[in-house]
Amino acid sequence: MVTAAPTLMETRPAAPVLPPRPPAAAEPGPAAPASALAPAAETLIDIRQVDFFYGASQALHDVSLAIEHKKVTAFIGPSGCGKSTLLRCLNRMNDLIDGTRVARGTIRIRGVDIHQPDVDVIELRKRIGMVFQKSNPFPKSIYENITYGLRLQGVTNRARLDEVVEKSLRGAALWDEVKDRLDASGLGLSGGQQQRLCIARAIAVEPEVILMDEPCSALDPVATAKVEELIQELRSRYTIVIVTHNMQQAARCSDKTAFFYMGRLVEYADTRNIFTNPANPQTEAYVSGRFG
Amino acid sequence: MASTESSQPKHFLAYKGKFRLFGLTIDDCIKVFFGGNAVVSIVVLTLITYFLFREGAGFFGQNRRNLDIYRRAGLEYVDYIRTQQDDHTALTRYLSDLRLRQLRYLTQERHLSLAEANAKLGPFDDFAEQYGDAIEPIRTIVSDLTEQASAIKTKCGVAEDKLTERQQLLAEGRNADAGRVVVESVDFAAELAPIRATLPAWREASAELTKRISQVLVTAPAMPDPALQARLERFKELNATYVAGFPAIQRRLETWDYTKPVPAAQALTSFIFGREWLTASFWQDWYGVIPLLVGSVMVSLLALVLAVPLGVGAAIYVNQMASPLEQRFIKPSIEFISAIPSVVLGFFGIAVLGQAMRALSQVSWLSWVPGFPYSERLNILTAGCLLALIAVPTIFTLAEDALNNVPRAFKEASFALGATRLQTVIKIIVPASLSGIISAVLLGFGRVIGETMVVLLCAGNRIAIPDFTMGLGVVTQPVHTMTGIIAQEMGEVVQGSIHYRALFVVGILLFFLSLGINYVAQAVVRKYRVSIG
Ligand SMILES: Nc1ncnc2c1ncn2[C@@H]1O[C@H](COP(=O)(O)OP(=O)(O)OP(=O)(O)O)[C@@H](O)[C@H]1O
Ligand SMILES: [Mg+2]
Numbered sequence: 001m002v003t004a005a006p007t008l009m010e011t012r013p014a015a016p017v018l019p020p021r022p023p024a025a026a027e028p029g030p031a032a033p034a035s036a037l038a039p040a041a042e043t044l045i046d047i048r049q050v051d052f053f054y055g056a057s058q059a060l061h062d063v064s065l066a067i068e069h070k071k072v073t074a075f076i077g078p079s080g081c082g083k084s085t086l087l088r089c090l091n092r093m094n095d096l097i098d099g100t101r102v103a104r105g106t107i108r109i110r111g112v113d114i115h116q117p118d119v120d121v122i123e124l125r126k127r128i129g130m131v132f133q134k135s136n137p138f139p140k141s142i143y144e145n146i147t148y149g150l151r152l153q154g155v156t157n158r159a160r161l162d163e164v165v166e167k168s169l170r171g172a173a174l175w176d177e178v179k180d181r182l183d184a185s186g187l188g189l190s191g192g193q194q195q196r197l198c199i200a201r202a203i204a205v206e207p208e209v210i211l212m213d214e215p216c217s218a219l220d221p222v223a224t225a226k227v228e229e230l231i232q233e234l235r236s237r238y239t240i241v242i243v244t245h246n247m248q249q250a251a252r253c254s255d256k257t258a259f260f261y262m263g264r265l266v267e268y269a270d271t272r273n274i275f276t277n278p279a280n281p282q283t284e285a286y287v288s289g290r291f292g
Numbered sequence: 293m294a295s296t297e298s299s300q301p302k303h304f305l306a307y308k309g310k311f312r313l314f315g316l317t318i319d320d321c322i323k324v325f326f327g328g329n330a331v332v333s334i335v336v337l338t339l340i341t342y343f344l345f346r347e348g349a350g351f352f353g354q355n356r357r358n359l360d361i362y363r364r365a366g367l368e369y370v371d372y373i374r375t376q377q378d379d380h381t382a383l384t385r386y387l388s389d390l391r392l393r394q395l396r397y398l399t400q401e402r403h404l405s406l407a408e409a410n411a412k413l414g415p416f417d418d419f420a421e422q423y424g425d426a427i428e429p430i431r432t433i434v435s436d437l438t439e440q441a442s443a444i445k446t447k448c449g450v451a452e453d454k455l456t457e458r459q460q461l462l463a464e465g466r467n468a469d470a471g472r473v474v475v476e477s478v479d480f481a482a483e484l485a486p487i488r489a490t491l492p493a494w495r496e497a498s499a500e501l502t503k504r505i506s507q508v509l510v511t512a513p514a515m516p517d518p519a520l521q522a523r524l525e526r527f528k529e530l531n532a533t534y535v536a537g538f539p540a541i542q543r544r545l546e547t548w549d550y551t552k553p554v555p556a557a558q559a560l561t562s563f564i565f566g567r568e569w570l571t572a573s574f575w576q577d578w579y580g581v582i583p584l585l586v587g588s589v590m591v592s593l594l595a596l597v598l599a600v601p602l603g604v605g606a607a608i609y610v611n612q613m614a615s616p617l618e619q620r621f622i623k624p625s626i627e628f629i630s631a632i633p634s635v636v637l638g639f640f641g642i643a644v645l646g647q648a649m650r651a652l653s654q655v656s657w658l659s660w661v662p663g664f665p666y667s668e669r670l671n672i673l674t675a676g677c678l679l680a681l682i683a684v685p686t687i688f689t690l691a692e693d694a695l696n697n698v699p700r701a702f703k704e705a706s707f708a709l710g711a712t713r714l715q716t717v718i719k720i721i722v723p724a725s726l727s728g729i730i731s732a733v734l735l736g737f738g739r740v741i742g743e744t745m746v747v748l749l750c751a752g753n754r755i756a757i758p759d760f761t762m763g764l765g766v767v768t769q770p771v772h773t774m775t776g777i778i779a780q781e782m783g784e785v786v787q788g789s790i791h792y793r794a795l796f797v798v799g800i801l802l803f804f805l806s807l808g809i810n811y812v813a814q815a816v817v818r819k820y821r822v823s824i825g
Contacts, residue, residue, distance in 0.1 A: 093707065093708060096703075096704065098616055125707065125709065126710030130708035132701065132704065132708075138702055139724050148709060149710060152709065152715055152719075153710075201705075
């Protein structure tokens with residue numbers, strides 16, 4: 001665990017900052033699938049009435065959503081409905097696009113509004129990892145790819161880096177396949193391996209949340225199954241938000257599902273309910289494939 | 293089968309055949325037009341290359357003859373003795389420098405007035421005068437021999453001119469006229485005899501010189517300061533080496549043989565490694581490219597040293613950090629620089645930059661800068677600064693392209709891991725585009741080494757290898773360049789003369805240099821593509 005993280009956060013002592021993560025006491029228990037009977041879960045990310053604009057065009061309308069701690073939340077919906085947009089709002093990746101703005105509403109992580117001017121966006125991104133739709137390892141060695149985030153934080157101790165590389169690659173179920181060629185270029189791996197490398201890279205910095213934007217869309221069924229297995233393993237330790245177009249995947253992997261349509265949140269509920277007993281007819285039409 | 297498919301396909305075939313021009317279809321015509329354009333450029337390139345080589349190739353034969361006459365007419369012999377005189381002159385200069393230092397020491401440290409100091413230097417002046425006079429006998433011999441050797445060379449020249457005249461007449465079929473042209477062949481052995489007869493006189497003079505130097509050196513007055521005394525000791529050492537070189541000169545004079553042919557390779561090596569470019573000289577012309585090459589390379593390197601940080605830095609800024617508004621302003625502005633005619637830049641260099649830099653160099657608190665203060669307004673520094681301005685747009689544009697080609701996904705991945713903008717640029721963007729940036733720099737180098745107008749106007753045009761013992765201060769010296777010399781001299785030379793051809797060979801060298809740079813730049817880019825994919 002990166003115990004130094006809370007201090008790194010506090011760039012300005014007086015500023016509202018993300019509170020430190022709770023101690024790492026929460027032991028990874030047996031992966032307990034969410035059930036309606038489970039005790040009320042703790043909210044980690046609280047999205048309230050968000051309107052989001054790309055220049056003049058509005059991509060999100062009044063979205064409110066509470067993402068729970070150590071649960072897998074799936075975003076589904078037809079193409080262009082704003083899933084990626086919302087996901088990228090959570091670690092403020094949209095800041096990189098000119099002319100974007102959150103016009104209304106707040107996104108709070110552990111109660112801290114991430115759009116406050118004093119929030120350190122660098123620290124925010126360290127604590128919210130992201131895996132992209134298209135795998136994007138750096139044109140560096142596998143080892144360098146995984147240690148990149150740690151090196152950014154100033155870690156240079158070789159033994160510690162070695163340890164993290166092994167742990168992350170094991171965590172991403174890639175260790176056995178690449179342990180003999182850690183110095184080979186990350187670009188030399190297959191598509192599925194590259195995507196798992198990206199996941200390993202994201203978990204190497206021990207984030208609290210992992211955002212995944214259609215992580216399997218470019219993968220074949222076998223590689224997809226591997227990534228899904230990986231999500232099952234990661235769910236006990238991380239809060240995961242996954243965007244997917246694959247209904248089965250959402251049903252298999254997630255605890256909660258949010259259905260979006262035209263930039264609006266239509267329905268948000270336990271995955272089981274969404275797929276078996278949706279409250280909204282649009283949701284029903286979409287999940288049963290009768291959309292259009 | 294044909295009958296069932298009716299007339300439809302037949303009509304289609306007939307339609308295509310209708311538009312024929314000289315038996316070609318429209319498609320063929322278009323192909324011929326574009327193909328023809330490509331062919332024209334290739335043909336022109338081939339012609340230029342061929343012309344360059346045809347004109348340049350003759351140089352080596354002519355240069356060999358040039359060197360041959362240098363030997364046969366005895367110029368080489370005289371030059372052996374002349375080195376003795378030149379080295380002595382250099383040593384005399386060392387003494388003048390020493391006098392200047394003493395004067396400065398006496399006036400500044402001892403606070404003597406100028407007159408007092410000069411008076412105090414009386415003994416030293418006597419010493420220096422005696423030292424200077426020691427060379428007189430040798431000087432006399434050299435000036436006599438110079439006249440004689442020149443006369444022989446002139447005879448050779450006349451004979452050669454007559455020969456070509458006769459050949460020309462013969463070629464025109466005017467045999468009678470040709471018969472009337474008298475070619476006096478030069479009897480080198482006879483002509484050289486009086487020159488070689490001076491050997492005993494030289495031996496005597498040389499022995500005399502040795503003796504006088506050793507006598508004079510003992511009378512050297514003591515210096516007022518230990519540092520200066522050390523310089524005087526150094527002077528004595530230099531003299532010892534100088535005198536020790538006399539036997540070698542003697543050996544060379546004794547074994548000198550005017551019939552020994554000049555090796556063919558020397559025509560090439562005397563060009564490539566020649567340290568002197570001397571034309572239209574009454575004595576001997578030398579076509580050594582080194583001073584020009586060094587000038588070109590020095591100016592271009594200085595330009596790159598200035599332009600690379602500017603160009604690459606601006607490219608990184610515009611590509612990675614600037615707001616769209618800044619991008620819209622900065623990019624065209626930098627690209628606009630390349631629209632300035634280079635002659636205007638050169639003019640600016642002469643009128644403003646050179647003047648301003650010299651004034652700056654003479655500011656007293658800047659005197660710690662190597663080479664400052666300097667007096668030559670036009671020098672490597674002035675030309676290099678302006679060439680940098682020319683290189684910046686090239687480097688900027690190409691480097692910006694290279695940065696642009698870095699997939700956006702790398703940048704996003706880096707940011708998502710909590711990298712700052714600067715970290716992303718340094719650790720991801722620049723390494724990923726490094727080969728593109730290197731090739732941009734190389735192409736910038738190619739651009740400036742071929743640049744002519746600015747160096748012609750601003751480099752100072754002194755054909756000499758700059759004095760590298762000055763360290764970094766070497767950039768304050770004037771040089772001449774390969775491009776500059778071609779532009780300057782090509783208009784005045786006689787077509788077909790050795791000088792004319794020498795300029796072509798310089799052009800060929802420049803051509804190969806640019807070719808090499810471009811090739812390396814492309815190779816770097818090719819390698820980069822493989823490593824990314
Ligand atoms: N960079 C951008 N600039 C302008 N508009 C954008 C940009 N990115 C997305 N949009 C618009 O915002 C809306 C939501 O896009 P978003 O990428 O969030 O959809 P999505 O749900 O992720 O779709 P998909 O499933 O196809 O990835 C779309 O209408 C899209 O056109
Ligand atoms: Mg998307």
